Amino acid sequence: MTSKGTMEPAPVISTTDEDVKPRKSTEVLVFDDSTHLNQVLMNLNKLRKNKQFCDVVLHVGSGQDMHEIYAHRAVVASVSPYLFELLAQKTKGTMQNQCKINGNYDISAFERLVDYAYTSKLEVPKSKIKAMYLAAAKLRIQPVVKYCGTHLVGNITPDNCTGIRAILAQAPDEDLVNQVDAYVRDNITEVLKSKELQSLPHVQVELVQHSSVEMDSTNNKHLYHMVLDWMRATFGQQGAVEAITEKVHMLYLNLDRTLHDCNDIETGDARDTEMIQDYKRLSRRLSQPNGNKNKGRSGQAPTPAKPRQFLYTRSDSSGSSSSDEEDRDWKVVATTSTGAHSTMGLALVNGKMVVLSVVQRLNTASSGSESPPELVHSGETYTTVPPMMSSRCSMGTAEFHGKLLVCGGYDRGECLRTVELYDQATNRWSLLKPMLSARGRVDATVLDGCIYTIGGSDGSKELSSAEVYDGNSWKALPPLAVARSNAGVCRLDGKVFVVGGWNGQRGLTCCDVYDPLTKVWFGVAPMLIGRYQAGGACLNREVYAVGGCDSWTCVASVEKYNPATNTWVEVAPLQNARRGCGLIEHNGKLYAVGGHDGVRSLCSVEVYDPQTNSWNPGPPLTSCRANVGVAVVGGRLYAVGGFNGKAFLNTVEFLDPRTNEWTTFVAKGSHPPLQSLERDSSREGSAEECR
Structure with missing residues (x-):
């Protein structure tokens, strides 16, 4: 205050933004009550026993043996998927609190499982282990199923093993069942003497x-x-x-x-x-x-x-x-x-x-x-033809210097670069150098000792590229005019023919030819219909296209190409429509092996006789095979890999010329006649060559 009695202004204090904003704490207070979960369960269990706030009554048993078990929906449904589904149906449109549990349950076991839902603790008398397993299996309470099942298997004997296996079959746990089966195999003599088997x-x-x-x-x-x-x-x-x-x-x-x-x-x-x-x-x-x-x-x-x-x-x-x-x-x-x-x-x-x-x-x-x-x-003692190193279908197959050649293909969506060779003289597989590119849905042929793989798919797109193996390395060929997969490939008059295929939108009618002398692709007359996954092979100096799909429909039609007239003509159709069959000339006839009819993988074989222009049933395969590879080596017609409707195959079978039956077995120490191998080798892979 001044001498005149006036008020002096207060001094100004400088402030910053930090001064006017509330200060943020750099620490978070966390309270972790380790007793809370157990306390909640304990209190819920008390409420259940006192029938307080219970919103469901489970009716277990039947007639005079009917038992009422009070519970809280959320608790029992969170433990048992079976009860969750049952109660979810009960709550649609209504909140009925009565729920009938169908099935023959041991009441004591059921009540103990409800106790387990509230306490996370299970007390089971040994006499009730089997009943507890069955009840838990029906309610799909997996921790209890696993615990009781493990206890049963741990106490297995020759006298109770078949009974335990029957119990485990109620809620199949492959690991536990396999353990019981292994025990039975190891102790089969004692098991067969047990009294349990009398029943x-x-x-x-x-x-x-x-x-x-x-x-x-x-x-x-x-x-x-x-x-x-x-x-x-x-x-x-x-x-x-x-x-x-x-x-x-x-x-x-x-x-x-x-x-x-x-x-x-x-x-x-x-x-x-x-x-x-x-x-x-x-x-x-x-x-x-x-x-x-x-x-x-x-x-x-x-x-x-x-x-x-x-x-x-x-x-x-x-x-x-x-x-x-x-x-x-x-x-x-x-x-x-x-x-x-x-x-x-x-x-x-x-x-x-x-x-x-x-x-x-x-x-x-x-x-x-x-x-x-x-x-x-x-x-005579027999051994199996060994499987390929990789399961595969839609691969290229051919005879190569007296051995079975398998290249590319795909397995579970993975397109392959690998190339395998099977030597029937030693009954062993070996690896050849991999291709330059991974190629699924591909076909191949061998011409003048060189392997040709044409087009295919890399898993994301159809390929126009092609490559050749000359005995030392793979080399790129000029590309096709149109990229394609699932084309038929064969050779005729020193040239490689590529028939049809899939361009990503439709089945193709085109037929392209590669001349190794000029290293040029050129087209010939188109097929009568577009087709892919058709079998392609030559017979009597003509190229055949067998079956396949036009666009989406599996077809039985067959046509052949005459290079002298540059025309395609239709011949007798297959008895059964099929796509993805293996097609090969063998003993003057065409063999259409396996394939798919649009519904299932096929084990059937059809044989075309050009003299009668007719297809007749051949001996059935030992395995169904769609998108199968075929080749003739040493007088044996081989069927390689494919898809059986459930899995990609790595197995091989052949048509035994002695019995005209397919087999996966060879006599130990046996090998094809020497003159057959010499003939194949001298022809430099001309098992498919038209004569």
Whole structure:
């Protein structure tokens, strides 16, 4: 205040933005109550026991044994996916608190599982382990299922192993089931002596064979698989096990390499011995008045054929892809020999465990009758053709210097650069230098000792590039005018023909030709229809395009190109439409091998006779194969890789010229005749060359 009594202004204090804004804390206060979760569960459990705030009443059991269990929807639904789905349906449009639980539950086990939902603790008397496993399996409470299942497997014995396996099958845990199966295999002798097996169905089979050599050469493991195949084909997926156990089944190995009931042997056949006739009479007496209810094999789609040597090879491998997994409901679990020509074991038949006993019996032809041909010769032992190093389909295949060439292709979306060679003299695969580019949906041919791979796909686009292997390295060729995949490739008159293909939008009609002398591509007359995934091969100096797809439809039509007139003409169609078949000239005829009919992968084969202009059925493959590669090497027609409808294959089979049957087995130490190899080698890969 001044002397005159006036107020002096207050001094100005300088401020900054930091002074006017609230200060931010650099620390965060975190309170972690380790007792909270347990306390919440404990309090929820108290509320449940006092029936407070419960919004659902679970009704378990039936009739007078009905039990009411009060609970909170959110709690039990968070533990059991089964209850979650059930309660979610119950709450649609209403909040009904009554919920009936269907199924035969052990009440004590169910109540303990509800306790577990609230306490995360499970107390199970040993006498209740099995009941707890079954209840938890139905409610899909996986931690409890795993815990109880592991305990059961950990206490397995020969006397309880089949019962434990039946329990585990209620909620299949592949690891636990495989552990039980391994235990059964390791202890099969003791298991077969257990009292538990007396309650299992017993299937009895007798296999009649024509010589002691066949009997001694039989692989029991493979025999059991063939018996299982017979039961599955005869009694079907829905067949009752009781129907199979009604009598002893006497079977024989038919020429189609499948087992058949001896009732199928016609009267007067060399195999129709007194023993077979007695079996037929017994079967008629045991037949039901309304006749046999089983449909048998009639009306079924063609199935892959077993190799002739399958029953007699010493190898435990069937030669099939590792991806061809056994059906868990039809499976041989374990076998053991019980005599010189008798075997007993355990198998799953339509999901039910049975005791399966097989006895081999000698069926000697009647005096004066011609004995059936023996299926195996003394001293022969077999091994499988080894699989390729990579599973693949839609690859290029050809004969190359007396060996089977496989290049490119794709497996599960991955296009391949790798090139493999199979030497049938050593029964081994080796690697050739990889191609310059990865090529799936590609075809190849060999001309004058050089490998040509044309077009294909790299996984993202169709390719116009091509390359050649001259024995030392891969080199790029001039590109095609139109990029394409799934074209047919063959050679004729010293030139490489590329037929049709897919340009990313439609099937192509064009046919392009590469001349190695001028290193130039040129076009010839287009096909009558556009097609891709067609088989391409030459026969009698003409190029054939077989089957394939026009745009989206699988076709059966076939046309051939005459270079003298530069025209395509239609010839007899396939009996069955197919795409992705392997096409090859063999013994003056065309073989259309496997493929896909638009619904399924095929095991069937068709053979074209140019003399009659007709297609006829050929011997079926041992595996269904779509987008399969084929080649003739050393007189053998090979089918390589492909897709069986479930998996990409790395397996190989060949048409045995001695039996005209496909097989995956070769006799140990055997190799094709030397003159065949010399002929192929001297022709420098001209197995496909038109003459």
